Amino acid sequence: MIYEDLKGKNVLVTGSSSGIGAATAVLFSRQGCFVGVHYFRTKDGAEKTLEQVKQNSDGLLLRADVRDEKQVNEMVEQFAREAGGIDILVNNAGSLIDRQPFETATVDYHDDVYATNVRSILLVTRSALPYLKKSRGNIVNIGSVAGHHGGGNGSGIYAGAKAAVATETISMAKEFAPYGIRVNSVLPGFIETRFHERFSPQQRWKEVAEQTPLGRNGTAEDIAKVVLFLASEAAGFITGEYIAVNGGLYMRA
Ligand SMILES: NC(=O)c1ccc[n+]([C@@H]2O[C@H](COP(=O)([O-])OP(=O)(O)OC[C@H]3O[C@@H](n4cnc5c(N)ncnc54)[C@H](OP(=O)(O)O)[C@@H]3O)[C@@H](O)[C@H]2O)c1
16 A cells, blocks of 8 residues: 555546556555546456455445536436545546648547537536535546647647636635635657557557657556556645656656
């Protein structure tokens, strides 16, 4: 166990049927947390995550399209009811959906990217807020370094959405601080998950690893460890902050 204070906390991790969310859910279970394992399309992935969670602690399978207010409200209510409250919310569900440059991007694509990556955070956070107020809990939003550097080939609209996640993290941190709720974000770089299996050729994986000062691409666990730090008392005086996790690929003063 890394963080003793996380023991017994109720943690909802959106998008934990795969990749970063799955690794985060499992790492929280290793601290003795009760974990909400959420999915939308990938039920078998979520079942696999829950199986791993149950090897360490306990959890609950939850389904919702994070773009849909009614589904989100029902999902959050179900988790809060069965867990007995919410201490930590990880807004991780998100996707590039497709690679569409501005020149040819459809309005439907644009709106879907923002609904999946930005509206989702509004909906889940607002629904969980009454419970987080009670627990004086905290929120970790998963952004992206793309939100800082503008993204690569056909990912500019996604980069814009992730920039909104970064800014709204600060806005939420200000609004929720009077309730004792901290809000922070993690900005992954190139992380080897289904995300890049879908959207980047293997040659790109190799190129990025070679360009990265630490000499490799990231793993889902690299991100999960930082999410746990931000959610723990070790980060008890940190709010409205982000940590970029990218092996030194994008450094800023
Ligand atoms: N991998 C990277 O290099 C990288 C870099 C920067 C940021 N990120 C961000 O990190 C987060 C996790 O990505 P990942 O790499 O772990 O990708 P992933 O393996 O594809 O996982 C994405 C997760 O998001 C969920 N999701 C997507 N659309 C959803 C919707 N409409 N409703 C509910 N859930 C939805 C998926 O659920 P289902 O499959 O069950 O539908 C899945 O659990 C995302 O926010 C992504 O933008 C990733």
